[in-house]
Amino acid sequence: MPTPGRLLRTAAVIGAVPLLVQAIFLWTGEVGWRIGLLACLAVAAMSGALAWFWLENLRRMTTALHAAADDGGGFSAPFITPRLPAVADVEEALTRLARSLQSRAELVGRLRAADAAIVEALPDPLIVLSDDRAPLRANGAARAMFGLTTPYPAGGDLAALLRHPALSAALDRALTERGPQAADIHLPVPIERDLSVQAIPMDQPMADGGRLILLLTDRTAMRAVERMRADFVANASHELRSPLASVIGFIETLRGPAFDDEEARERFLAIMATQSARMQALIDDLLSLSRIELSEHQPPTGSADLAALLRAEVAALEPLAGATTLLVEAPAALPTKALDATQISQVMRNLLDNALRHGRAGGEVRATLARVEGGARLPSRPGVLLTVADDGPGIPREHIPRLTERFYRVDAGRARATGGTGLGLAIVKHIVIRHRGQLLIESEPGQGAQFRVWLPAD
Numbered sequence: 001m002p003t004p005g006r007l008l009r010t011a012a013v014i015g016a017v018p019l020l021v022q023a024i025f026l027w028t029g030e031v032g033w034r035i036g037l038l039a040c041l042a043v044a045a046m047s048g049a050l051a052w053f054w055l056e057n058l059r060r061m062t063t064a065l066h067a068a069a070d071d072g073g074g075f076s077a078p079f080i081t082p083r084l085p086a087v088a089d090v091e092e093a094l095t096r097l098a099r100s101l102q103s104r105a106e107l108v109g110r111l112r113a114a115d116a117a118i119v120e121a122l123p124d125p126l127i128v129l130s131d132d133r134a135p136l137r138a139n140g141a142a143r144a145m146f147g148l149t150t151p152y153p154a155g156g157d158l159a160a161l162l163r164h165p166a167l168s169a170a171l172d173r174a175l176t177e178r179g180p181q182a183a184d185i186h187l188p189v190p191i192e193r194d195l196s197v198q199a200i201p202m203d204q205p206m207a208d209g210g211r212l213i214l215l216l217t218d219r220t221a222m223r224a225v226e227r228m229r230a231d232f233v234a235n236a237s238h239e240l241r242s243p244l245a246s247v248i249g250f251i252e253t254l255r256g257p258a259f260d261d262e263e264a265r266e267r268f269l270a271i272m273a274t275q276s277a278r279m280q281a282l283i284d285d286l287l288s289l290s291r292i293e294l295s296e297h298q299p300p301t302g303s304a305d306l307a308a309l310l311r312a313e314v315a316a317l318e319p320l321a322g323a324t325t326l327l328v329e330a331p332a333a334l335p336t337k338a339l340d341a342t343q344i345s346q347v348m349r350n351l352l353d354n355a356l357r358h359g360r361a362g363g364e365v366r367a368t369l370a371r372v373e374g375g376a377r378l379p380s381r382p383g384v385l386l387t388v389a390d391d392g393p394g395i396p397r398e399h400i401p402r403l404t405e406r407f408y409r410v411d412a413g414r415a416r417a418t419g420g421t422g423l424g425l426a427i428v429k430h431i432v433i434r435h436r437g438q439l440l441i442e443s444e445p446g447q448g449a450q451f452r453v454w455l456p457a458d
Ligand SMILES: Nc1ncnc2c1ncn2[C@@H]1O[C@H](COP(=O)(O)OP(=O)(O)OP(=O)(O)O)[C@@H](O)[C@H]1O
Pocket: 285, 350, 354, 355, 358, 359, 390, 392, 393, 394, 395, 403, 408, 409, 410, 411, 415, 416, 419, 420, 421, 422, 423, 424, 425, 426, 448, 449
């Protein structure tokens, strides 16, 4: 409603001249005082009504315009009837203007959505940074790479990348020289990664304030292949040399001095079979390790019932247990994050195999699965804990940190004699890293060893 003061002032402007004319007619006696007074009252009422219509039309028009400006073009015309003819024209023009504004706003919205969709669907990780180098947006590939859950990243693994001195230097150069700059970055934690980064400055800031674009290329797999090739040749040749030398030696003997010796041939062939099996186990382990390392930076995608996997592995090892008792405690339906069932089975197999081979003959091996909400030396997030404990001789403290190195054996002679290649725990470590879990090894010499694998759960 118009305010009384404004209504009075507008009515006064409209009615002032007719009232003055009436007053002059009254004064000069042109009209009788009764008629004159009635005419004055009629003029005042008409002026008041006109003023009210004007003001009310204008007020509603203003409200509709404000609404149109605020919601990006949407315009409804809540005018009153009857309308003043001029106001009806203005209303029509405004409705048209608002419609064109709205369609333009929709067009801009569609263009921005299309841009965002292209960036989002790019196969390479892309991150948008603000002027002060804070991350504003990360596309799908970047979120997958850094384990982010929203397109608006903060902290996490991404912080480590943004703090990297080589990247800071590239960003400085990109901003001062106003051109794309490249940097090669090695991130040691939480997963070792080699990234190649292109920093591209934007002359015009983007709609969300973005000034720099980071285009990342993951070179981890390529570097891992290069490193692995070198390691493989060095370690495998070293490890294969002694069984191969023994097989060659026996072949020589069988061809020469023991040619006719039936009994020796049987014995030598048995040794040769063992040595060949050892070489085969070594090659299988090396291949499996290299496959795991290649996929280490890609998070797993499958799912499985951990309890069923554990029971299956225990059942498969039962024939090798001999006098050792194998015990399992595993509740069904443990919810975990995505996992690779084949690799988790391999973790269980390697740990159980170690407990049986390096534990006490005739002892007890206990495998348990449990849901945990955190605990000593464990992450504070919910997880699932696989524990494999034995009551064997245990592992001297100084060896524990090195157990997961390739080919590392506490007692190389004894481990080799039991068929060990020293790759089992290296495989376990890499699988656990790929699952973003943790491997904890605890042992007191003489009191057995306990291997715990923590995996993230929902
Ligand atoms: N439960 C255990 N008790 C005592 N020592 C262990 C136990 N598990 C592992 N170890 C020690 O850690 C070393 C490394 O284990 P790892 O599984 O990597 O190799 P391996 O068992 O010797 O060979 P592989 O598993 O490749 O056949 C073993 O050689 C052994 O000395």
